[in-house]
Amino acid sequence: MLEKSTIFDRLTLFLSIPIFLVIWEAISRAEIVNPVLFPPPSLVAVALYKWAVDGSLFLDLWMSLSRVIVGFVSGALAGVVIGILTGRYRLFSNLLTPLFQLLRPIPPIAFVPIVILWFGLSELGKWFLVFWGVFFTVWIAAHLGVQKVDETLIRAAQCLGTPDKKMLREVLFPASLPYIFVGLRTAVSISFYTLVAAELAGTFSGIAYRIDIAQQNLQVGQTIGGLVILGIVSAVADRGFGALSKRLVWWG
Amino acid sequence: MSAINQTATDIGPQTARSHQGNITIQDLSIVFGSGRSSFVAIENISLDITSGEFICIIGPSGCGKSTVLNAIAGFTHPATGQVLVDGQPVQKPGGDRGMVFQQPSLFPWKTVLSNVAHGPLMAGRSKQAALAIARDFLQIVGLANFENNYPMTLSGGMQQRVAIARALANYPRVLLMDEPFGALDAQTRFMMQENLLRLWEEFRITVIFVTHDIDEALLLGDRVIVMSAGPGQVIEDIRVDFERPRDADLLMDTRFLILKKKCFSLIKKESLLAFEQQKKSSIQKAGKHN
Ligand SMILES: Nc1ncnc2c1ncn2[C@@H]1O[C@H](COP(=O)(O)OP(=O)(O)O)[C@@H](O)[C@H]1O
Ligand SMILES: [Mg+2]
Numbered sequence: 001m002l003e004k005s006t007i008f009d010r011l012t013l014f015l016s017i018p019i020f021l022v023i024w025e026a027i028s029r030a031e032i033v034n035p036v037l038f039p040p041p042s043l044v045a046v047a048l049y050k051w052a053v054d055g056s057l058f059l060d061l062w063m064s065l066s067r068v069i070v071g072f073v074s075g076a077l078a079g080v081v082i083g084i085l086t087g088r089y090r091l092f093s094n095l096l097t098p099l100f101q102l103l104r105p106i107p108p109i110a111f112v113p114i115v116i117l118w119f120g121l122s123e124l125g126k127w128f129l130v131f132w133g134v135f136f137t138v139w140i141a142a143h144l145g146v147q148k149v150d151e152t153l154i155r156a157a158q159c160l161g162t163p164d165k166k167m168l169r170e171v172l173f174p175a176s177l178p179y180i181f182v183g184l185r186t187a188v189s190i191s192f193y194t195l196v197a198a199e200l201a202g203t204f205s206g207i208a209y210r211i212d213i214a215q216q217n218l219q220v221g222q223t224i225g226g227l228v229i230l231g232i233v234s235a236v237a238d239r240g241f242g243a244l245s246k247r248l249v250w251w252g
Numbered sequence: 253m254s255a256i257n258q259t260a261t262d263i264g265p266q267t268a269r270s271h272q273g274n275i276t277i278q279d280l281s282i283v284f285g286s287g288r289s290s291f292v293a294i295e296n297i298s299l300d301i302t303s304g305e306f307i308c309i310i311g312p313s314g315c316g317k318s319t320v321l322n323a324i325a326g327f328t329h330p331a332t333g334q335v336l337v338d339g340q341p342v343q344k345p346g347g348d349r350g351m352v353f354q355q356p357s358l359f360p361w362k363t364v365l366s367n368v369a370h371g372p373l374m375a376g377r378s379k380q381a382a383l384a385i386a387r388d389f390l391q392i393v394g395l396a397n398f399e400n401n402y403p404m405t406l407s408g409g410m411q412q413r414v415a416i417a418r419a420l421a422n423y424p425r426v427l428l429m430d431e432p433f434g435a436l437d438a439q440t441r442f443m444m445q446e447n448l449l450r451l452w453e454e455f456r457i458t459v460i461f462v463t464h465d466i467d468e469a470l471l472l473g474d475r476v477i478v479m480s481a482g483p484g485q486v487i488e489d490i491r492v493d494f495e496r497p498r499d500a501d502l503l504m505d506t507r508f509l510i511l512k513k514k515c516f517s518l519i520k521k522e523s524l525l526a527f528e529q530q531k532k533s534s535i536q537k538a539g540k541h542n
Contacts, residue, residue: 067339159325
């Protein structure tokens with residue numbers, strides 16, 4: 001029954017999160033469950049405030065974001081380039097597709113132990129894990145996307161005198177952008193999953209790292225606060241990317 | 253009318269392809285697949301098409317009309333025989349043979365203007381020259397005001413006019429059209445046919461136009477080629493010499509109706525034959541399973 005939005009609609013939409021917070025606060029304050037393990041949102045807010053004023057929240061946020069950005073950008077670039085090559089050229093496809101189809105289903109998290117052996121606790125290891133998670137998602141999207149380009153569009157371009165060596169840039173790449181962007185958007189979420197795994201595995205900063213440390217010190221407020229931050233950051237990244245792709249591939 | 257004349261003379265010198273666009277199809281056969289699963293789509297077609305002629309091809313669906321166009325365009329290669337365009341055998345697709353498909357097939361990420369400018373750019377013209385040519389041709393198809401639109405904001409008929417402008421902007425020797433108006437509603441199709449006739453009378457370019465609509469073929473063509481069902485062969489080459497310019501009144505003309513009846517009975521016979529063939533082969537297939 002989703003018809004046009006009424007004032008009532010907007011009100012309920014606006015109230016969704018506040019209502020949730022109030023119920024949470026009430027349950028916690030009623031001490032139905034252990035309040036130490038299940039602090040009310042007001043205490044979570046206090047914990048977040050403390051985390052922010054000593055400055056470490058912004059450092060943690062920056063470290064986490066930088067890992068996501070480096071891993072995402074490198075994984076996305078490699079995924080698009082190699083995906084177009086394997087999707088369009090038999091030689092690349094023969095050489096790489098079987099290998100990638102074998103590696104792709106392995107959850108990136110499973111690589112954490114070996115990554116620690118290879119890279120220790122350095123940033124390189126974190127970048128690598130995020131890269132790994134992003135790469136395969138973007139690769140398969142670009143690979144399939146460039147294969148799904150409408151044959152008539154290619155033929156139309158040929159009849160207009162488009163030489164084979166310009167076909168990639170003029171037609172295949174732009175025509176597969178809508179598929180590629182679907183892959184990129186999925187990869188945004190995946191980069192946050194892998195970030196968490198990477199930070200839990202050993203580091204000295206970052207949102208997920210702080211969640212882990214707070215848990216060990218039984219600072220449940222900060223642990224939940226970290227989850228809130230991760231939720232907000234990845235939701236903003238996902239929505240932002242969605243809006244961006246609507247502008248960049250408006251025809252898709 | 254004046255806008256058309258003016259633009260046409262503006263670009264007149266560059267259209268110096270008159271006396272070009274002679275097409276010779278010699279004993280053309282086309283086979284799909286190989287070995288036991290091979291399928292003869294076209295068998296021994298020969299046709300001579302003179303520069304500036306408007307040729308329509310009709311025939312039951314699946315008889316190989318598109319395959320003939322694809323062979324001229326260079327998408328499909330002959331099993332035997334050859335296709336010559338101005339004496340040169342067709343090797344691969346190129347900008348000298350423009351094609352308009354049933355679906356407009358515009359580049360959705362480019363504006364209408366950039367779509368039309370694509371061909372001239374690929375032909376090595378400067379950006380400025382390409383845009384000027386594109387504007388001229390958009391004017392000719394009556395879409396000058398839509399140059400900054402994206403294709404998906406236009407109606408099907410307007411998109412197809414852009415596709416025609418885009419194909420013409422390369423000054424091709426021949427315009428290949430594969431049921432270009434087949435997806436349009438009757439009203440729009442009619443307008444498109446009249447537009448195309450005016451364009452052709454202006455440019456006198458060779459046109460090969462595939463359709464399954466007998467009215468359309470007789471209204472547009474100098475000749476109507478009737479093809480038989482599988483394997484595709486030419487069974488009639490009908491000269492249509494109604495005076496030009498032609499318009500809708502022709503559809504009621506007795507001479508028109510006589511030709512229409514002739515085409516209709518030929519197509520009907522071929523369609524029934526094709527239907528029987530398909531039935532037989534499916535019965536055979538079903539028999540194999542028992
Ligand atoms: N690429 C192809 N591979 C195999 N068979 C094809 C191919 N293209 C067309 N055909 C077959 O060739 C015959 C003629 O097709 P087509 O030229 O598209 O017919 P029409 O345009 O007259 O409807 C059809 O039976 C079709 O199934
Ligand atoms: Mg066809």
